[in-house]
Amino acid sequence: MIKRLVSAAITVALFIGLIAGVTFKASDKKEIKHFTAFFSVEGDNIDPDNDIKQLIAEQIGAECEETWLVGQDKDDAINSLIATGEYPDFVLGETALYEADALIPIDEYWDDYPNIKEYLSDEQWEKLRQPDGHIYWIPPFGISHGDDVEMLHNGEAFWIQTRVLKWAGYPKITTIEQYFDLIESYVQANPTMPDGTENIPFTMLCDDWRYFCLENVPQFLDGFPNDGSCMVDMETKKVMDYNVTDTAKRYFGKLNEEFRKGIMDPGAFNATYDQYLDKLSTGAVLGMVDQWWQFYYVIDPVFKKQNLAQLGCDYVPLPVTIDDGIHNRWHTNRMAEIDYSSGVSITTSCKDIEGAMKFVSDLLESDIIRERFWGEEGKDYSVDENGLFYLTNEQAEKKSDSSYQTAHMCSYSYFPRVEGMLDDGINAFS
Numbered sequence: 001m002i003k004r005l006v007s008a009a010i011t012v013a014l015f016i017g018l019i020a021g022v023t024f025k026a027s028d029k030k031e032i033k034h035f036t037a038f039f040s041v042e043g044d045n046i047d048p049d050n051d052i053k054q055l056i057a058e059q060i061g062a063e064c065e066e067t068w069l070v071g072q073d074k075d076d077a078i079n080s081l082i083a084t085g086e087y088p089d090f091v092l093g094e095t096a097l098y099e100a101d102a103l104i105p106i107d108e109y110w111d112d113y114p115n116i117k118e119y120l121s122d123e124q125w126e127k128l129r130q131p132d133g134h135i136y137w138i139p140p141f142g143i144s145h146g147d148d149v150e151m152l153h154n155g156e157a158f159w160i161q162t163r164v165l166k167w168a169g170y171p172k173i174t175t176i177e178q179y180f181d182l183i184e185s186y187v188q189a190n191p192t193m194p195d196g197t198e199n200i201p202f203t204m205l206c207d208d209w210r211y212f213c214l215e216n217v218p219q220f221l222d223g224f225p226n227d228g229s230c231m232v233d234m235e236t237k238k239v240m241d242y243n244v245t246d247t248a249k250r251y252f253g254k255l256n257e258e259f260r261k262g263i264m265d266p267g268a269f270n271a272t273y274d275q276y277l278d279k280l281s282t283g284a285v286l287g288m289v290d291q292w293w294q295f296y297y298v299i300d301p302v303f304k305k306q307n308l309a310q311l312g313c314d315y316v317p318l319p320v321t322i323d324d325g326i327h328n329r330w331h332t333n334r335m336a337e338i339d340y341s342s343g344v345s346i347t348t349s350c351k352d353i354e355g356a357m358k359f360v361s362d363l364l365e366s367d368i369i370r371e372r373f374w375g376e377e378g379k380d381y382s383v384d385e386n387g388l389f390y391l392t393n394e395q396a397e398k399k400s401d402s403s404y405q406t407a408h409m410c411s412y413s414y415f416p417r418v419e420g421m422l423d424d425g426i427n428a429f430s
Contacts, residue, residue, distance in 0.1 A: 033062040033355050037090035039414045040077050042273075043068035046406050052371055053410035060362035062355065064090065064412065074209065086349055089356055092414065093137035093345025098130055103345045104353055105134035112354075113361040119143060119416060127340045137343030138360070140413075144420035153292060153331050155226060156216075158320040160287045163312025173318050174328075176221060176251065180258055183286050187263070193284060194311065200285045202258060203265035205294070207273045213289050218248035221322040225329040247322045283313035292317070301400040344415055363415050366423040372411045373430035380409070389427045 045068065046053065057063035067088070069077055075096075081087055082100045093103050107125075110117040119138065120128075128135045158179055164186045165171070173179050180202070187201045205213040216226070219242040224231040231240040242248060258264040271279070279285050280295055281302045296315075303309045319328035346356045362368060374381050374389060380398065381389045391399070398404050411417075419429050 030058075030061050032057045033352065033359070035062060035064040035090060035350075035352075035356060035359060036088035037064050037066045037414075038068075038077075038081070038088045039066065039092045040069050040074045041092065041414070042070070043413065044406070046410055050406070050410045051408045052375060055376070056363075056368055056371055056410065056412075060359065060365075060368065062359045062362070064359065064415075066412070066414075087347035089347060089350040089352075090415075091345050091347055092342055094342040097345065097347075098136050102347055102349075103136040104348060104350070105132075105136055106138065106346065106357070107135040109353060109357050113357050115361040115364040116357065116416075119364065119418070124338070128343070137345040138416050139338050139340060139343040140416045141419075142338040143416065143418060145418050153317045155331060156213075156220065156289065156291045157317030157330050158287065158289055159315040160318055161283075161285075161312055162314050162316060164286055165316070166312055174321060175324055176254055176320055176322060179287070179318060179320050180254065180263065184261070184263055186286065197282060197284050200265050200279060201263040202287045203271075203276065203279060203285050204255075204268040204288060205271075205273065205276045205290055206269050207271065207276065210273060210294070213291075213294075216242065217289055218242040218245055218251050218322075220328070220330050221251055221320065221326075222247045223321055223326040223328055225332040250322060283308040283311060301402055304397075304400045360415060363412055364418055366418075369418055369429055370422060370427075372417065375409055387424060387426050 043066070045066070048065075053063055072080075078094075078096055081091070082096065082102065085102075087102055091097060091102070097103055106116065116138065120143065125135060128137065128139070130136055158176075160173070160179070160182070164182060167186055167190065168182055171178075171182065173182060183201045187199050190199065192198050205211075216229075219226070219231045222231065222242070222245065224242070231242050232238075233240065255264055259266070265279075265285075267275075277295065277298045280288070280299050283303065283306070303313060308314075317330065319330050321328050344360065346353055350356050363372070377383060380395055381391055382395065383389055398408075417429065421427065422429055
């Protein structure tokens with residue numbers, strides 16, 4: 001009799017709840033809000049039931065389904081969205097979307113979300129203010145709070161395989177002439193890899209917008225940092241076009257010379273990004289110019305699986321300039337390279353702007369940053385007696401397992417992150 005009364009009470013409660021529009025759940029878990037995002041760059045999809053994604057969702061009450069650019073030009077994809085007037089909740093905002101009135105002004109909402117408002121300084125936010133006086137996007141990269149503890153050269157460089165340096169006795173390479181002389185000497189003495197695969201002395205990525213690997217090198221050769229599409233002399237305040245300098249003429253002349261010698265990969269200019277990565281993944285390419293982030297995450301697991309790192313196929317960056325005596329600035333502080341031209345935006349199609357702002361704000365919490373970029377304690381990383389994070393050999397192997405990463409890790413890579421140190425003052429954000 002008691003069981004029947006309880007059952008009847010539950011049935012009535014469920015009926016009233018449905019009428020009132022209330023969602024009842026069998027468990028005590030809070031309802032998870034669902035957002036969508038489209039980022040007009042190539043990216044990797046993760047499993048819908050990804051472990052870390054679910055873990056974060058349970059803590060902050062929201063998750064986001066991310067989609068990426070696939071088989072379409074970036075401009076075409078953005079124009080298609082503008083033509084329909086229908087957008088996901090989040091996009092990679094930029095001028096075209098702002099001019100199409102597709103984005104909401106985040107500065108009208110951020111007073112309730114200090115994680116967002118304090119993400120950048122007032123001076124930095126001003127660089128993002130649009131002609132109407134509002135701010136519409138948040139740069140996701142290069143924002144360091146506390147010490148910058150970056151240990152890797154994450155940017156652009158002339159890369160060389162360690163086997164080439166070892167063979168030559170680890171010479172000091174500082175100029176473009178020395179760089180190509182080293183590659184020429186090595187490939188003459190070692191035309192193939194141990195398995196007979198023919199070495200590719202030097203290649204270049206030229207596919208679509210990634211042609212910057214070819215085009216922007218003269219600025220670095222003249223000792224300037226990556227300021228975008230120009231060189232800026234901070235003393236004279238002069239802005240220069242690096243495409244038409246004497247150094248640019250010398251550099252492209254050098255590439256022409258190496259092409260005629262057979263050192264420059266003849267297929268470089270027609271290769272797609274995937275074909276370029278396929279070449280690197282064989283371990284046969286001795287050198288190239290590229291951004292570390294653009295190739296490393298793809299080739300690292302392949303090199304580990306095929307023991308190519310042990311053969312000396314890993315790459316190290318060289319700070320090459322056009323002549324000796326030029327102070328190189330290939331490597332700059334990440335904070336000096338913030339891209340203000342685009343960032344994460346909330347669109348006018350979003351039905352829950354406050355919820356979307358809270359989602360971004362929650363992703364900036366230190367504990368969530370740790371889960372996004374370290375994973376789960378004990379499973380993805382360990383902690384020593386001093387509170388310092390470290391990886392066991394088994395955990396390090398998981399980092400290189402793409403299937404494990406797809407099923408388990410969720411970095412929300414194009415949403416804002418706080419780089420530098422975690423709030424514990426001991427560990428790096430990643």
